[in-house]
Amino acid sequence: VQLVESGGGMVQPGGSLRLFCAASGPTFNRLAMAWFRQAPGNVREFIGTISRSGLRTYYADSVKGRFAISRDNAKNTAYLQMNSLKPEDTAVYYCAADATTNTLNTRDIDYDYWGQGTQVTVSS
Numbered sequence: 001v002q003l004v005e006s007g008g009g010m011v012q013p014g015g016s017l018r019l020f021c022a023a024s025g026p027t028f029n030r031l032a033m034a035w036f037r038q039a040p041g042n043v044r045e046f047i048g049t050i051s052r053s054g055l056r057t058y059y060a061d062s063v064k065g066r067f068a069i070s071r072d073n074a075k076n077t078a079y080l081q082m083n084s085l086k087p088e089d090t091a092v093y094y095c096a097a098d099a100t101t102n103t104l105n106t107r108d109i110d111y112d113y114w115g116q117g118t119q120v121t122v123s124s
Helices: none
Strands: 003-006 009-011 017-023 032-038 045-050 057-059 067-072 077-082 091-098 118-122
Touching (some): 017 032, 017 091, 032 077, 057 067, 077 091
Parallel strands (some): 009 118
Antiparallel strands (some): 017 077, 032 091, 045 057, 067 077, 091 118
C-alpha cells in the first residue's frame, strides 16, 4: 500500500483547506485510515481516524468541530477537511493506514502505512 497526500499549502487564519490521501492497491476498503500531524520540535500528533466503511470517526479534542475526515472507497481516497484554521494548526500532515484492525486507533504505532506528508501553514 502506498499513500500520497496532497492539498497542503498556506492559508490565512480562519480559512479552510482540504487534504487528500490517495492509496494504491485494491484493498483500500480493508484499511482504517487516520490523519496525524507534526510541527517542528513536536511529537507526531493524532488528529482523527475513520473506519473502513466510513461510518465511524474519532477526533482529537484539539480539532473536534473544526476538522472532518471522510473517505471514498470507490476512489481509494481519504480526505481531511480543515475549517477555522489557526496558526497552531501549522504542521506537516500525514495520512496513515491500519491494515490489521478496524479499531479507531489513536497511536501512530498502530498504523502500518504512511504517506510522505504535506505541509500546511496557517499565517496572516
